[in-house]
Amino acid sequence: MTAGGPVLAGQKPAVGFDPYADHVTASSIRFLYALNPLAKLAAPLPAMALLVFVRDAATPAAFLALSYAILLVGVSFTRRLVILLIAIPLAAAAIGLGFALWTDPAKVDQSVVIWQIGSWMLYGGALEVGLATGLRIAAIVALALIAGMSTTGPDAVRASVQQLRVPYRIGYTALAAFRFVPRFGYELEVIRQAHRVRGTHGGRGPFSAVGRWFGYVVPLMAGAIRHAERVALAMDARAFGAYPDRTERHLVPFRARDVVFIGSFLIASAAIFTVLFPWGL
Structure with a gap:
């Protein structure tokens, strides 16, 4: 990967070629590789923080669908991506069932009985609470994959040093x-x-x-x-640490495309929260 983005198919590496990064050969439509790592972290971070406080199932399901759409378009279609995209809903279902079994029946809607063994009953309200919790965790993980599936460690460190002044x-x-x-x-x-x-x-x-x-x-x-x-x-x-600053051989700039991505994601997140409004009145 070059300092400005991925190595495109049929394109020779630039002078700033990094031999220690994970190289990705991708077409120009895989836009996530060309974004600054900080932009891919900052864009979903507010949604991830707010999802902790929602209790419905529709809001995390919407963010899960948004994350899947971005990942399917923005990163290369690899075996690891397919495994993760399949494993996240399965894990959400398993977590949801576990939370449904642990939920106090006295605090949920008992009008619908899903499963009964002797005197023990699994109510529809408990299953709804469990699945909402599983979807919430799955949505947070999927949002984190936007940066995790398209960012290398060296680029994340360089961006932190160059933009955040770490x-x-x-x-x-x-x-x-x-x-x-x-x-x-x-x-x-x-x-x-x-x-x-x-x-x-x-x-x-x-x-x-x-x-x-x-x-x-x-x-x-x-x-x-x-x-x-x-x-x-x-x-x-190499006199590491001898001077307060270090000359960077590989630059990871923060461009206009990064601002557009952050703004677009924040607008989409605000629209989802506004339409679904999961906190009630």
């Missing part, structure tokens, strides 16, 4: 720490393969699995310490 010592140190996670995964896989080659897998069963994991700890910690030392030496060699 000290670069904090931003890039946190980014370096987060990059330890995939490094640990890679080294763990190498250690497991080395153990298999040497025939020290330890057999099968739960006790053997525990023994194998204990055998991974020492080499994994040694590799982590080596990697941390190399990162620290590399940062010291």
Whole structure:
């Protein structure tokens, strides 16, 4: 991904090519990749905060549909996106059923009985409350995916440093720490393969699995310490933190398109809340 957006199909990377970011090959219609990360965070944030206080099912369902429409148009159609779009409604249904079972029957409408086992009854009012809660959680998650599915960690840090004036010592140190996670995964896989080659897998069963994991700890910690030392030496060699400001090689500008996206999303959110008005009189 370049500093100004995604690498389009058939287009060569610009000079500001970032080898550490997750590169996305997408057409120009996938507009979310070209937006500033802060715009994708700021636009749905008011709706996410207000959804915490709504109690109906229509309002979160409307925001869930809006989020799905933006994701289907704005990001590339990948397997991970399909899994998430299918998993969110299923999770909402499961959460809604769980909350319906936990809801106090004395505080809901008891005119409709959905399910009865002996003296225990599941009322329609309890199911309505549970599904509304599940939809509310699903809508908040879907709104968060607008930024999560189209933003890389380096770009989010750069935008925070450049637009929010977050000290670069904090931003890039946190980014370096987060990059330890995939490094640990890679080294763990190498250690497991080395153990298999040497025939020290330890057999099968739960006790053997525990023994194998204990055998991974020492080499994994040694590799982590080596990697941390190399990162620290590399940062010291580049005089990281020696000056109050840092020259940015990759810029993440805040453009007019970002203002338009934030304004459009806020208008759509206000329209949904105004039409449905989930708080009553």
